[in-house]
Structure formats: structure tokens, C-alpha cells
Amino acid sequence: MRAKIVAGNWKMNKTLTETNALLAELSGKLPDTDAEVMVAPTYVNLAAAVEDVKSSTIQVIAQNMHFADNGAYTGEISADMLLDIGINTVIIGHSERRAYFGETDEILAKKVIKALEKNLRVVFCFGEELEDRKSDNHFNIVASQLKNALFNLKPEAWSNIVLAYEPVWAIGTGETASPEQAQEMHAFIRKTIADEYTTEIAEAVSILYGGSVKPANAREIFSKADVDGGLIGGAALKADDFIAIIDAI
Ligand SMILES: O=C[C@H](O)COP(=O)(O)O
Numbered sequence: 001m002r003a004k005i006v007a008g009n010w011k012m013n014k015t016l017t018e019t020n021a022l023l024a025e026l027s028g029k030l031p032d033t034d035a036e037v038m039v040a041p042t043y044v045n046l047a048a049a050v051e052d053v054k055s056s057t058i059q060v061i062a063q064n065m066h067f068a069d070n071g072a073y074t075g076e077i078s079a080d081m082l083l084d085i086g087i088n089t090v091i092i093g094h095s096e097r098r099a100y101f102g103e104t105d106e107i108l109a110k111k112v113i114k115a116l117e118k119n120l121r122v123v124f125c126f127g128e129e130l131e132d133r134k135s136d137n138h139f140n141i142v143a144s145q146l147k148n149a150l151f152n153l154k155p156e157a158w159s160n161i162v163l164a165y166e167p168v169w170a171i172g173t174g175e176t177a178s179p180e181q182a183q184e185m186h187a188f189i190r191k192t193i194a195d196e197y198t199t200e201i202a203e204a205v206s207i208l209y210g211g212s213v214k215p216a217n218a219r220e221i222f223s224k225a226d227v228d229g230g231l232i233g234g235a236a237l238k239a240d241d242f243i244a245i246i247d248a249i
Pocket residue numbers: 009094166170171172173174210211212213231232233234235
């Protein structure tokens with residue numbers, strides 16, 4: 001059985017005070033669920049967030065990390081720093097990192113290798129841009145993103161990988177992929193992994209959908225066979241919306 005996951009990526013939102021308040025509300029309202037619930041606050045609030053959720057099942061995860069062990073990388077964060085404060089999962093490859101911070105497939109491949117070497121679980125994000133979909137190139141782009149960043153991994157490494165398919169045109173735009181478009185791409189991703197590795201590995205990996213998931217559309221998207229949960233941006237910033245999305249899985 002694949003893990004069901006609802007993860008909230010808070011991006012560059014929420015001060016420490018707001019982080020404490022949102023986590024207190026989420027912990028108090030968290031429904032009974034089989035899904036893993038994760039939140040990714042900004043770096044400076046991670047350690048406090050880990051404390052905040054100590055008595056709940058919410059997992060605090062990181063939005064990014066560097067591929068080096070340590071050194072002269074001003075402004076960056078290492079895997080060991082995350083592990084030391086009790087973080088076990090890191091998002092890598094978010095489209096905003098790719099678009100605004102120049103993160104290439106090559107850089108992302110290094111980050112994934114380092115994270116796995118340190119025993120961190122990786123939520124790996126990828127997805128096509130609007131032009132790719134308009135020119136019917138979206139399957140090629142997604143396949144090449146997977147291949148370039150992940151297909152150098154040994155088969156056993158896949159047990160620590162979660163995928164998040166996020167079509168860039170659906171992120172923060174209010175426009176979402178239809179449940180059918182999400183299912184079509186998730187099935188394609190699974191087949192691409194099965195072709196490169198094995199059906200067992202492809203069937204075991206959780207594939208989340210991200211891009212304007214809201215309480216109103218979550219249930220239908222999550223009902224699709226190959227959609228194992230969501231990576232939620234804007235709607236993760238309000239406790240009631242995030243709880244409603246967790247309830248929808
Ligand atoms: O990491 C989350 C995604 O970028 C989705 O963001 P969004 O739900 O605001 O569209």
C-alpha cells in the first residue's frame with residue numbers, strides 16, 4: 001500500500017508567531033486520518049515548529065537544502081543542520097527554486113543524492129510549464145526531469161522518494177489541472193519509472209499532485225487511482241482549508 005500524504009508548503013510565509021499559532025490550530029483540529037500530514041515552514045522557524053508539533057502526528061519538513069556537507073555557501077542550509085533539529089524530510093526541486101534560484105536538473109540530482117545519503121526522505125517536485133503543455137511536449141518534459149534528476153539512483157533508494165507532480169501553470173494561479181489531467185500524468189510517471197526500474201518500485205512510490213488544490217477540488221483530485229495526495233501551497237496557510245483538504249483524502 002502506498003503512503004497517502006498531504007503536505008503543506010508554506011513557502012516564504014508566516015512569521016514565528018504566526019507559525020506557532022497555525023501549528024497550534026492545526027494540531028488541535030487534526031482529524032483522524034491514515035494520511036501522513038506534513039508542513040514545510042521557512043528555515044528560521046523549523047526548530048520551533050518541530051517543538052510545536054511534538055505531541056501531534058504532524059511532520060515538519062524543509063523546503064530546500066544544499067548538496068554540500070558544509071562550507072562557504074552563504075545563506076544555505078545543510079542536511080546535517082536539518083537532521084540535528086529533528087527534520088527527516090526535505091522538498092527538492094520545487095518549480096520556484098528552479099525558476100527563481102537557477103536550480104537545474106544537475107544541481108537537483110546532487111541534492112537528491114546528498115539527502116538520501118544522509119537518510120533524509122525526499123519530496124521531489126517537477127512538472128511542465130504552460131508552453132510545454134500547449135505544444136504537447138509535457139510528457140517529454142516530465143520524463144526528462146525524472147530521468148535527469150532521479151534515474152541515476154539505485155533501486156533501493158526509491159523507498160525514500162516521494163514525487164510531487166506540479167504543473168507550473170497551475171501553481172498559485174487558481175487554475176488547476178483537471179482530475180483527469182492529473183491522473184493521466186501520474187499514470188505516465190508511474191509507467192516511466194516501471195520502464196526504467198520495476199513495476200514494484202513504480203507501484204510503491206507515492207505521487208502527490210500540486211497546483212491550486214483547494215477544499216473544493218481536493219476530493220475529486222485525490223479520488224484518482226494514481227494520485228496519492230497533495231502538495232498544497234496557498235490553501236495550507238489557513239488551518240480550516242488545510243484540514244478540509246486532509247479530510248478529503
Ligand atoms: O508547493 C506547493 C505548490 O507550489 C502549489 O501551490 P498552490 O497550492 O498555491 O498552487
